[in-house]
Amino acid sequence: MTDTTTRHLPNRLDNPLRSSILSWESLLIAVAVVIFIINSFASPYFLNAYSLSDLTFNFTEKALIALAMALLIISGEIDLSVAAIIALASTLMGFALQFGADTPALVAIGIGTGIVCGAFNGFLVTGLKLPSIVVTIGTMSLFRGISFIILGDQSYKGYPASFAWFGQGYVYWVISFELVLFLVMAVLYYVLLHRTNFGRRVYAIGNNDIAAQFSGVRVARTKFILFCLTGVMSGIAAVLLTARLGSTRPSIAEGFELEAITMVVLGGVSILGGAGSILGVVLAALIVGLVTFGLGLLNVPGIVMTIFTGSLLIIVIALPILFRQWRNRRPA
């Protein structure tokens, strides 16, 4: 066997161009384009720089969380406490504000809270080996509960103007800071997931964490980092949302977690772990934003929009499965 260089294994057989055309992402692009076109016909107000700019505020904060959540879900875990982290981070920022914290300190507190909460989740899941779904249902109540204890029926307000800029400011013309931050983060997460060793290990863990561990991957450490990252992104979202609302109440960002997860799943990330891409998540965020804003322009109530997003979620997931079942049945 020493000289068996007889067979040469090619890198790949399929044509990368062809497979990328048939990918999930292109399906999403098509969906996004269709919705965009429908929107521009349905409402005369849609194709307007200001409208489109306002549109982005509907999803940037959730989408920022979705980026980190995507990695976490790819690794086979989940974090339902993200919205509660926002509440706690926002509350602590408001608390610090009462003691005269300036803008940099506020941001540091917001992001710091995110890291601490993420690390707490990460410790419970990886250190004590508990299922992440239950742990984060628990910490979701705990984190938001602490906000309620601190804030009760009060609210914090009076954030400085320089702080408000994070949620209301424009970098250039109608391009908001939130949007720019989201795009920058999307690129960073793309690189992290698709271009680094770390990202590769995340996929390996999500596919089979036992085999990954048997392959010398430090599974617990990687998952811990992912929880921290999700915490950080929630902290950042807390800064943006607090700045945008200009006030803090303990009920801030209620329901964000399910919307972020919907974006992730719609973006083609397998809820069972191991598969998914950042591009998909970004597209899904865009689609959710387009749908809600487009229907909003038609004055369709938000609750009715959820029928669309919910159906979209199920249909988009079911279609490939139905297609596969149909194809498998045919030759038999």
Place this chain on the structure above:
Amino acid sequence: MTPPVLTLSGITKTFPGVRALHNVALELFAGQVTALIGENGAGKSTLVKVMTGIYQPDAGEITVAGKPVTLPTAHAAFEAGVTAIHQETVLFDELTVAENIYLGHAPRNRFGMIDWRKMRSEAKETLDSMAAGIDPDIKLKELGIAKKHLVAVARALSIDAQIVIMDEPTAALSQKEIEELYVLIELLKADGKAILFISHKFDEIYRIADRFTVFRDGEQVGTGFIKDTTQSQIVQMMVGRSVDHIFPARNAVIGETVFEAKGLSHPTEFDDISFSVRKGEILGFYGLVGAGRSEVMQAVFGMTTPSSGSMTLNGQSIAPKSAADAVEAGIVYVPEERGKQGVITGQPIFQNVSLPSLKKTSSNGFLRAAQEFDLARTYTERLDLRASSLSQNVSTLSGGNQQKVVIAKWLATNPKLIILDEPTKGIDIGSKAAVHGFMGELVEQGLSVIMVTSELPEVLGMADRIVVMREGRIIATLDNKGLKPETLVRLAAGIAEEEAA
């Protein structure tokens, strides 16, 4: 003579990439034990699953008592009078023993509700009749592996079936329990049941079987009466060639000690394990399934932490806390459960191979695809991996080729010690030879190899020294020179001891 109770004909079953069964036939007779014999992966268990409604055959016919039947579900098989003790324990840890025995056919009261009292008393009766000494009310997870197997046997017996299949029922049992099982089988025979008995142990087969059928590579290659056939004739059918040629000649130079373990212990799994491996040596670990060898190896590999004991590698003391530590130190492990622990089936070959070596193929933590492909190609080609491209998904490879991917992955890390846990389990004969050949090559290059195996020929054919384990302890460490197979079997099963006692 009486017609067969069950007839299989023309049964074919293919899995993606593997033809597990091809046009096989089988007949079972009332009051007789038919032994099904064949190497690992010959298709025996697959046939059992076809007969019990778990797999649907691609082609072929099943007749029970002269009537053709289809078995779309496990329940249908049970209704047709077929029951089986499966090779892997298919039981429920969190349920009680009684329920494990009666799940799916529990006795009901007149309201159609499960009658627990009756179930418990019947379970107790069955277990007592087997002299199993198991309390039907405790949860299954409280039992050891051997007792679990007895529960599986009890489950099969609780179904009043005409056809009883036993897929390696004795693999995890002690000699005493095996003897009790024989008694049971005699009772069943006397009851007029048709029994299919699968085993790799010839002594058992000759002791209890009336007829035999031999499978090789998914085909039926012979059938007949045990009393008319000699052991070597059967082996000839099983292997299709002379057994001696399988193992490569060893011409590695054995050097100084590379790895040494002293007094490794674990609260429940192993105790006082000491052994050493030298450069260029293959150290065999032999024992019955469940002897605790995998657990020892996983402790060496950092997956579990021993409660006491020490390890040294190249004279330096090591204490790996994780597999990553062990790999960094130069110890790698090819696990026993390939699909679960070895390969990441959802990912392409090259990513599987490069996973532990990502540091080498990347720059500053960023992936470099070209380097990854080069690395993967170098090692998979050395192992003669059969695949269409390096981006092929590992799940589409055959078992043997998956094993090669695992080995390639580890070779790429330039290890000092490689541990192979059941390296040829479930691998076809051709690949088996390749893996054996490759092990020879590894030691020639100066690596040290630990090979865990439950197969006698393999350990006798490959190892330089053999460590025998039983019930979590090392029983003996032997030089593999003129060793008789019986010696190993006795040591592993503890028979010598029992006779002395």
Place this chain on the structure above:
Amino acid sequence: KSLGNGFFDAANKGAQEAAKELGDVEVIYTGPTAATAEAQIEVINSLIAQQVDAIAISANDPDALVPVLKKAMERGIKVISFDSGVAPEGRQVHLNPSETNLIGETIIKLAADYLPDGGDVAILSASSTATNQNAWIEAAKKALPTEFPKINLVATVYGDDDSVKSTDEAKGLIASYPNLKAIIAPTTVGVVAAAQVVTDMGLIGKVNVTGLALPSEFKQFIDNGASQAVALWNPIDLGYSAVMIADDLVKGGEAKPGATLAIGRMGSITLDDTNSAAMAPPFTFDKSNIEEFSKIY
């Protein structure tokens, strides 16, 4: 505030009436289903994008809506708040359904009228961030020592305009204060929940529920005696006036302290120094008139 709330459905009736009267006005009646600020912001954003001329809003949060409403005003949209107000920098005019002090007094009075010997009362409010409720409660507290010395206010709790939470809170009040004589709920959701609790616990006659309620939703509790009387202003008039004021502003009217704005059939109002204006005093419903009003709103 939120869709589906009977109060705002009635306000919409008035708004549509005003639109018909004005002829050239179209009213979009919209809102989130959950009474949260985030959801309301999304709705406002879509209204801004539609380049509406004016927004009249009942706020879920006085502060959180300020940035987005400021943006609306920057884009030339007139913003007025009605019912539950927005902080002054987030709107041009705030239309109070009634005078704050008057409401505060009224809700206490409703309880006191049926407690000649005085006793313990508690307040079940909507959310802690609702400006209007807080202002009323403040006013009520102020009136207590001087005008109702025998009434003892023991607690203020919040039911968040959520029927379950309001129910739990009402039960908590009854359990914690055995001598409670009345629950005052200045919120249409809370008052129904409290009355239901009193009915369920068989405390009719022992604990009187009062506060602000829509006659159509509350009639049965007047009928069964859980409540002696409640009060409310006319939401139809409120919606009507909001649209009238908005129209006024769009057509060039100026909102500054002291200005007087015409509101059609309702006459006119004068803005105070926070650009707020109040409408008529609240109207009290009891056994004598509830039947009649429950058919209207």
Place this chain on the structure above:
Amino acid sequence: MNRLLKHREIFLALAILLVLVLVTIRFPRFAQPGNLLTIFNDSSILMMLALGQMTVILTRSIDLSMAANLALTGMIVAMTNAAFPGVPIPVLILGCIAVGGVLGAFNGVLVWKLNIPPIVVTLGTLTIYRGLIFVISRGAWVNAAQMSPDFVALQRGAFLGLPILSWFAIVVALLFWLLMTRTPLGRSLYAIGVNPTASVYTGIDVGRTKFLAFTIAGAVSGLAGYLWISRYVIASTEVASGYELTIIAACVIGGVSIAGGIGTVTGVLLGAIFLGVINNALPVINISPFWQMAISGSAILLAVILNARGERQKGRVILKKAEAA
């Protein structure tokens, strides 16, 4: 102590008792039978829902749509009652169970036939069902005045001194107890959770069983829909929003393993009562209700940690001496 921890139910019951004792020390009226019955009555709906959720979780699935199902069924029944006050209440209740069951079966079919992960399916249907409430009601609430007196009164009536609502919970709990311990279906639910592969070997149709589990959870949600609406006498889009997580919390506190296969009716009932006690105790001992959320969050975490201790794989016992010990 260790043995105690093994019996989750006993441990939980003691925890509940402890809370009761602590509260009673500060506030003697709390432990009066009347108040205890009130707590039980207040926890009734949660108990039923948690039992439904347990059915699903046992099979390694999860149903996030139960609260939305409840709200949708509740709106349907409220509107029916408002429009046709003459329809007898038992018919309405059966209708609720049927409607809820159909909504649950829809989840079940998607899980069974299309093999979509339950969390994705129910995340989707959660939003769909809620949206549908708005569509059918056009956003309007159905309030007390529109409901017929019988509709509202039924659960408030008393039988043997206990409100009918409590009797609903007791009957449902008994049915679940029978289902879980005495029927093949119930045992299949456990078997699937413990070992899905082995279940196939035993002749259990895993997909179909999951489908039935979702249907049962749906039917319970439907029943709870009627009870909820008639209890709080208001039907709106926001009814029970976010309650899905409370239901899961009750299960987790009650010792149901999210990994499937473990959980008892008694445990779940105690889990729901535990939340009910906390709920009732806080206002009484004058702790601001704002503490409630953090307390139930901590209770959940504590419960998972304790459960995990109990469930932790002891590893294989290979050594003879260890096995004997």
